[in-house]
Amino acid sequence: MSTGHPSVDARAGHGAPARLSPHALLSPAQMGVADRAAPAAGVSGARLMEAAGAAVARAIRERWAPTPAWVLCGPGNNGGDGFVAARRLRDAGWPVRVFLWGERGALRGDAARAAEAWAGPVEAAMPACLDGAGLIVDALLGAGLSRAPAGDLRTLIDAVNAAVAPVCAIDVPTGLDGASGRCPGAAVRADLTVTFCRRKPGHLLLPGRALCGALICADIGMPDAALGAIVPAAHANHPDLWAALFPWPRSDGHKYRRGHALVVGGERMLGASRLACLAAARIGAGLVTLATPPAAWAIQAGALTSVMVEALPPDGALDQALADPRRNALLIGPGLGRAPQAGRQVLDLLTAGRPCVLDADALSVFAARPAALLDALHGLCVLTPHEGEFARLFGPAPGAGDDATPGTEDDKLRRARAAARRGGAVVVLKGADTVIAAPDGRCVINDNAPPTLATAGSGDVLAGCVAGLLAAGMPAFEAACAAVWLHGLAADRLGPGLLAEDLPGALPGALAVLAGMD
Numbered sequence: 320m321s322t323g324h325p326s327v328d329a330r331a332g333h334g335a336p337a338r339l340s341p342h343a344l345l346s347p348a349q350m351g352v353a354d355r356a357a358p359a360a361g362v363s364g365a366r367l368m369e370a371a372g373a374a375v376a377r378a379i380r381e382r383w384a385p386t387p388a389w390v391l392c393g394p395g396n397n398g399g400d401g402f403v404a405a406r407r408l409r410d411a412g413w414p415v416r417v418f419l420w421g422e423r424g425a426l427r428g429d430a431a432r433a434a435e436a437w438a439g440p441v442e443a444a445m446p447a448c449l450d451g452a453g454l455i456v457d458a459l460l461g462a463g464l465s466r467a468p469a470g471d472l473r474t475l476i477d478a479v480n481a482a483v484a485p486v487c488a489i490d491v492p493t494g495l496d497g498a499s500g501r502c503p504g505a506a507v508r509a510d511l512t513v514t515f516c517r518r519k520p521g522h523l524l525l526p527g528r529a530l531c532g533a534l535i536c537a538d539i540g541m542p543d544a545a546l547g548a549i550v551p552a553a554h555a556n557h558p559d560l561w562a563a564l565f566p567w568p569r570s571d572g573h574k575y576r577r578g579h580a581l582v583v584g585g586e587r588m589l590g591a592s593r594l595a596c597l598a599a600a601r602i603g604a605g606l607v608t609l610a611t612p613p614a615a616w617a618i619q620a621g622a623l624t625s626v627m628v629e630a631l632p633p634d635g636a637l638d639q640a641l642a643d644p645r646r647n648a649l650l651i652g653p654g655l656g657r658a659p660q661a662g663r664q665v666l667d668l669l670t671a672g673r674p675c676v677l678d679a680d681a682l683s684v685f686a687a688r689p690a691a692l693l694d695a696l697h698g699l700c701v702l703t704p705h706e707g708e709f710a711r712l713f714g715p716a717p718g719a720g721d722d723a724t725p726g727t728e729d730d731k732l733r734r735a736r737a738a739a740r741r742g743g744a745v746v747v748l749k750g751a752d753t754v755i756a757a758p759d760g761r762c763v764i765n766d767n768a769p770p771t772l773a774t775a776g777s778g779d780v781l782a783g784c785v786a787g788l789l790a791a792g793m794p795a796f797e798a799a800c801a802a803v804w805l806h807g808l809a810a811d812r813l814g815p816g817l818l819a820e821d822l823p824g825a826l827p828g829a830l831a832v833l834a835g836m837d
């Protein structure tokens with residue numbers, strides 16, 4: 320069994336099923352597979368549903384003081400979880416009312432039994448029923464979303480969102496596609512979402528993440544054997560995935576052993592390449608050299624202290640800069656500009672066959688001829704495009720109004736994975752929900768980046784972080800995951816008001832947190 324992250328899926332022992340990483344993200348369809356496999360592994364669906372509803376009731380009681388809880392149940396097992404949660408809250412002394420969207424007689428299996436066990440009144444769900452609620456529990460639809468909510472359901476969702484009471488969603492806010500994070504219509508906005516067993520990509524990808532509110536993933540006793548054959552849709556970024564490969568300085572090391580990053584800068588936006596250089600040095604490269612057009616040399620040399628600055632020849636040729644093989648990681652893009660020689664420089668760097676980061680203009684300069692870049696990439700390359708740069712190379716994202724079928728993963732995961740496969744390189748598709756994809760199909764979603772990172776120059780810092788870790792010897796995919804995580808943590812520690820130039824100086828604090836996680 321391969322999960323894409325063998326390093327994190329430890330074997331429990333001889334003959335025991337593999338334990339799926341807690342950072343694995345399972346699509347709703349994969350959760351359904353586990354659900355159906357659970358009884359054969361000794362855990363019935365009814366037991367899972369009881370554990371799920373109990374976990375919801377527990378999470379609610381931990382977050383809110385007793386208040387009238389109105390539970391909206393739908394026609395499937397998500398509704399069944401709602402009936403269990405309602406019973407558990409009532410048993411704890413809370414005032415509870417249950418409203419069903421659909422016919423009572425249409426409930427089946429475990430959900431029907433959960434409704435029986437509730438043994439209380441079940442009213443019809445309609446928008447006016449929300450009056451008087453102190454808390455709304457959304458158990459309308461979960462993993463079973465099969466099309467855009469319409470008609471009555473849409474009206475009900477709108478009413479939930481208009482109500483003043485806080486909302487706890489079971490599994491996913493109704494209307495959210497757990498596979499993609501997209502909402503093919505209206506979706507509930509929750510304050511708390513309680514999901515089960517493992518998170519889904521849609522809990523981390525936007526807009527889904529923003530609809531979930533606080534997220535709790537509860538253990539409901541899913542047996543390992545039921546999860547064993549599943550290859551996760553992705554993983555959530557976490558040091559467990561890459562910390563074993565993190566290139567901490569060695570006590571017997573010297574600066575050359577820590578690697579030498581070469582950054583190729585341009586003639587304008589000089590701060591961009593400086594930010595990248597400082598980040599590369601802070602995160603772990605032993606030496607950093609900035610190769611710059613002659614016209615910018617004096618300014619760059621005057622502004623940088625621990626980074627070496629050298630002038631390129633007037634035609635921008637890189638043979639001299641690349642002559643020293645100890646310059647083992649290359650970065651081009653920040654502040655590069657789109658002059659004709661920029662494209663040639665990018666291709667020359669790729670020809671060197673060394674670990675290489677391509678960012679910003681190094682990508683955009685190929686907008687009119689993406690194949691020229693994509694055919695030249697190799698497995699040691701990391702591309703760090705934002706959505707605009709990505710679209711120039713790989714085509715536009717589906718529009719916001721696009722009616723993707725739920726569960727088809729027509730989203731950032733699919734696009735990043737396809738781009739990585741096409742280029743044969745690691746792709747970091749940036750955003751508040753950055754996705755890192757490898758050509759072999761591994762995919763990681765990052766969720767620690769604060770919105771304050773949306774500021775000029777933060778991408779240059781990220782590109783420098785990746786280059787610094789490549790120079791220090793980390794493999795490309797793990798270097799990209801580590802850089803994105805440390806970049807997010809550094810920003811988070813700075814808080815509001817951060818400028819990109821604060822980030823390199825905040826990396827030591829982020830590195831200290833990482834070191835303390837061992």
Ligand SMILES: NC(=O)C1=CN([C@@H]2O[C@H](COP(=O)(O)OP(=O)(O)OC[C@H]3O[C@@H](n4cnc5c(N)ncnc54)[C@H](O)[C@@H]3O)[C@@H](O)[C@H]2O)[C@@H](O)CC1
Binds near residue numbers: 350351353467489491
């Ligand atoms: N390990 C697990 O995954 C567990 C899952 N459980 C629950 O089971 C849920 C999944 O149950 P189901 O597969 O029954 O799915 P749901 O309960 O989400 O709903 C399925 C029903 O909704 C209908 N439907 C879907 N989209 C619709 C739309 N847009 N408009 C109108 N009707 C629509 C379907 O036709 C189907 O009848 C999970 O979300 C979770 O809450 C728990 O009971 C226990 C364990």
Ligand SMILES: [K+]
Binds near residue numbers: 457491492
């Ligand atoms: K729900």
